[in-house]
Amino acid sequence: MDTMHSLLKRQIKRHLGEKDSLPKEWKTFIDAVDEAYSQMDIDREMLERSLELSSQELLQANSEMRAVYQAFPDLFFRTDANGTILDYKASGEPGRICLEKAIGSKITGLFPADTGKKFSDAIARVGELHSLVSIEYSTVGQDSEHYYEARLLPLIENQIIIIIRNITDRKYAERALRDSENLYRTIFENTGTAMVIVEGDNRISLVNTEFVKQFGFSADEIEGKNWTEFIAKNDLDRMKEYYRLRQMDPVAAPREYEIRVIDKNGQLRNVYITVSLIPGTDRRVASLLDLTEIKRMENALRESEQYLRWITENMKDLVLHVDAQGVIRYRLPMGGVLLGYSPEEVLGRTAFDFIHPDEHESAVMVFLDVLKSGKSRVMEWR
Structure with missing residues (x-):
């Protein structure tokens, strides 16, 4: 009992007198209590250390979250279930929004009526669905129009976080891409030459109107099919070899050559084909010039020339x-x-x-x- 816990010693002395005067039959009980006191100290020390670590981790997490908020080019609002602003973080540009008296006001009041209606409807949907809801809106300045995306997510305690990001650059890039796609599709459709686009797995993904007109297939009949289904048997091995070479090196196979293509009626048509790899993809675009009539005329002319030569030479x-x-x-x-x-x-x-x-x-x-x-x-x- 020389190593008895100090608190237990004080309690015994206060209530029972000196420890040496205690009956010997109490020794086992006193030892058990002493062991419990010691274990309690160990548990308390571990708990304090755990709380200290948790506190440090919480402070670190809060610091990291503040850094994240500052790093994102977004505007953050925290609102109640009715859209009343409880707090905000304006790391990004506010997008023509006056934030001076934002806290305590409705978020719908920060925007023109039509945009406010979008926010009101989105807040209602968050309450119904308890999941992410996104909306887009725009503002018109003196020189240009700016586009924004707002994401609304439910939080605990019937609160909502609203994240607003400027997506003007993305919108203009999407518009430029659409314009470019429309331009190239117009060229593709109106070039006057039969054209196809072939994917990396050899599927025909797109044909133009001229191809449909020349070879008789509808787009649905040929798109999604393997190009090998439409090549004459005697030309197929050569075409496959060109494909193999082109996979290793785009310039290893000829870009232009003659083949025979099977049309809708099962007839062979002589075709002069030009193949190009679409940059940055494994897709190929091919133009097909139908030589069938030219070949027929050449053969007829050759036969006529031979006949006339035979007549004149005799x-x-x-x-x-x-x-x-x-x-x-x-x-x-x-x-x-x-x-x-x-x-x-x-x-x-x-x-x-x-x-x-x-x-x-x-x-x-x-x-x-x-x-x-x-x-x-x-x-x-x-």
Whole structure:
């Protein structure tokens, strides 16, 4: 009992006399009480330390929150459930709001009637929903219009915190983006060339009206589909290889090439395609020039040329092709039979070399007249 708690010693001495005079049968009880006193001291010390830490943490948290309030470019209001202002923090610019007598007044009274009505309705919704409610409003100055967003959140004790932020820059950026999107969509739709936009996963996300007109698909029939579904089988491997190369390096694959595309009726159409990667994305825009009719005309012209060449090369008449100086550039193979010259002996000479000297001058005059007038003449010479 030499280490007995000091408070217990005083209580025993005050009420029972000296501790050495206590009956021995009380020893176990006195030791238990002494142990309880010691444990109480330990618990109190821990509680005091905990309270001290909590107080420091609370002060730190309050300091941090004040710093947060100061850092945010916002205007903060704390109101009761009816919108009466209890407190405010004006870290940001007030946005044409007079805060001189704000505390105690209704927040709706700080704004014009139409904006005040928005706040009144928002406060009512917070009371009904007990969740975040957002509104937007604007103010008109002498030189420009400013836009604001107000967020209203419920607090304990039927209070509301209102956070107002200037979103003018964001609004102007959104407007500029919309204008830009509208401009590019107008160009996309009215370019006169079939165009598609392909996503990084190979889905066609957008086609223009010209594409619909040329290939017969509606936008709903092709948008969302993989572009590989519309490429001719014999061209598909080449197209996939171009795609693989383009994924590694945008300039590794050709930007322009010819392919065959399957139209709505299952017909193959010859297409000249130009592909570009949209900067900052994995999307690609492709323009498609339909060459089908041109190819058909080229084939028809080639066949016609071959047919006419076969006819002319088997004619027994003398036919010469001369330039503006009368120099022979081509003659029909059978024409040499009439003159008795080989092709090598004829090419490079003038047509007038084969006309009788007496009629040479006349032939030159007729030739010059044909060149000048563009009209054909029928003449006989020796």
